[in-house]
Amino acid sequence: MQKIDLLIHNIGTLLTMAGKNGPRTGADMSQVSPVEQAAIAIADGRIYACGPEEEVWSRISDLVIMEQLDAKGRLVTPGLIEPHTHLVHAGSRENELSMKLKGVSYLQILEQGGGILSTVRATRLATEDELYEKAKTSLDRLLLCGATTVEAKSGYGLTLEDELKQLRVTKRLHDTHPVDLVSTFMGAHAVPLEYKGRADEFTELIINEMLPEVKRLALAEYCDVFCEHGVFSVEQTRRILQAAKDLGFGLKVHADEIEPLGGAELAAEMGCISAEHLLAATDAGLEAMAKAGVIGVCLPATSFNLRLTKHARARSMIEKGVPVALSTDYNPGSSPTESLPLVMTLGCLHLGLTPEEVLTAMTVNAAWAIGKGEEVGTLEVGKRADLVMYQKEAKTLAYLPYHFGINHVDTVIKNGQIVVKHGSLLYG
Structure with a gap:
């Protein structure tokens, strides 16, 4: 039976960047594909499901969930x-x-x-x-x-x-x-x-x-x-x-x-x-x-x-x-x-x-x-589970460049593994 290694739920805003498969030009560069009240399910280092939380829960209802992470309403983007x-x-x-x-x-x-x-x-x-x-x-x-x-x-x-x-x-x-x-x-x-x-x-x-x-x-x-x-x-x-x-x-x-x-x-x-x-x-x-x-x-x-x-x-x-x-x-x-x-x-x-x-x-x-667009850069089913969760005060995308000189990153997940948590390195 397939299992979910990590479920991230209670995401305030998830910017999936999903859309055109390829480099974005013109007006497409403004499309960030936001999802409110979202979740991401990760299995074997890749995204198994992502989107509105109810839809994700429905898709994984028969699967064993090994670990859950409450995003507490935070902003989440793909890994940079x-x-x-x-x-x-x-x-x-x-x-x-x-x-x-x-x-x-x-x-x-x-x-x-x-x-x-x-x-x-x-x-x-x-x-x-x-x-x-x-x-x-x-x-x-x-x-x-x-x-x-x-x-x-x-x-x-x-x-x-x-x-x-x-x-x-x-x-x-x-x-x-x-x-x-x-x-x-x-x-x-x-x-x-x-x-x-x-x-x-x-x-x-x-x-x-x-x-x-x-x-x-x-x-x-x-x-x-x-x-x-x-x-x-x-x-x-x-x-x-x-x-x-x-x-x-x-x-x-x-x-x-x-x-x-x-x-x-x-x-x-x-x-x-x-x-x-x-x-x-x-x-x-x-x-x-x-x-x-x-x-x-x-x-x-x-x-x-x-x-x-x-x-x-x-x-x-x-x-x-x-x-x-x-x-x-x-x-x-x-x-x-x-x-x-x-x-x-x-x-x-x-x-x-x-x-x-x-x-x-x-x-x-x-x-x-760098030739990796098929694997990373967006949060979509099948892609590598690389993502960033930001600090509580950074609830909107505009806040990141607006409040300058500050690193707003709280958590980083790489290949489905939490490698930064609360601004500190966890790997190794």
């Missing part, structure tokens, strides 16, 4: 999806804060051997165990903020062995931590000092040595490239992405973050699943992305931390038909934060999104941006 992080790295760069306050730009810091290259030096010196412990701390913070699936990029090694070291740590975290990790190889994150002035040679190294070995060891699902002035040109990016595509990697690209190089257009041309940043993307680039179905991953905490007056044009993306996702861009330089609640607020205040659009961008669209 984090589609863009640089999770595994060593060191920190608080010394760059004063430089930024004096007006030194991101690219100027990079040219002086700081920025990414500073983290590269620290990451190369770190052991796998040291990288694991640091990344685990950040992954715990993301989980406490409601993240149940997280993408993690390499890109702070810039040699074959150091890139593999980062990717092995990502795999180890995926195998040992409650949060599911999606691994992205980003050896093309910067041109290392030993290849300064020889970006073409480093591009060849990535294509001929790094990508094949990462694929052979099955350490990444995606390949990402930082397409930007002073980093990788459009043509270098195209060559790397084509080589990755030929090997069977999914494609992503850091596109048009600082200058409008044509990264958005390239993402459409290459069939990338997502283009990230996009602060300087042109109308033509956004229109090409919309036509190709490329998801735009916006990173408002990055532009906030860099003190930029211009942010990604998320409103224009939605109007043009681009599916929009949101992320922290957690990294040690331009966005040293794991705060998903902060991103919710910035998504409203700096990008002009409604709370409903923000939640869509951090659940459904974020899930599709």
Whole structure:
């Protein structure tokens, strides 16, 4: 006889996000599919039934219920999806804060051997165990903020062995931590000092040595490239992405973050699943992305931390038909934060999104941006039982970005298991 492992009942408002099967665009981004006085029944880590409480009770009336959780009228959403992080790295760069306050730009810091290259030096010196412990701390913070699936990029090694070291740590975290990790190889994150002035040679190294070995060891699902002035040109990016595509990697690209190089257009041309940043993307680039179905991953905490007056044009993306996702861009330089609640607020205040659009961008669209939309991102029968229950005062969706600077998460359930309760980690 089938049993229900966990029944969550007395849910005040359940935002299922159910609807169109695929990334949401336009007006569909405002559809959160609320259910009042709801319940969710979980069996074998997946949703067995969800919806109005009476209907759920009726469906499971003949089944044994192993555990019940009274939501006490709380708000419940799908587990949040984090589609863009640089999770595994060593060191920190608080010394760059004063430089930024004096007006030194991101690219100027990079040219002086700081920025990414500073983290590269620290990451190369770190052991796998040291990288694991640091990344685990950040992954715990993301989980406490409601993240149940997280993408993690390499890109702070810039040699074959150091890139593999980062990717092995990502795999180890995926195998040992409650949060599911999606691994992205980003050896093309910067041109290392030993290849300064020889970006073409480093591009060849990535294509001929790094990508094949990462694929052979099955350490990444995606390949990402930082397409930007002073980093990788459009043509270098195209060559790397084509080589990755030929090997069977999914494609992503850091596109048009600082200058409008044509990264958005390239993402459409290459069939990338997502283009990230996009602060300087042109109308033509956004229109090409919309036509190709490329998801735009916006990173408002990055532009906030860099003190930029211009942010990604998320409103224009939605109007043009681009599916929009949101992320922290957690990294040690331009966005040293794991705060998903902060991103919710910035998504409203700096990008002009409604709370409903923000939640869509951090659940459904974020899930599709890392190829996991069939499994997570909505609360529907058959999907993984990943969900977040919020504190009593956060009774409405709008309250989450409205009361900013606060983590409103009370309980997180991952694969049907309670891993955060009353704001504290339970796993392990």
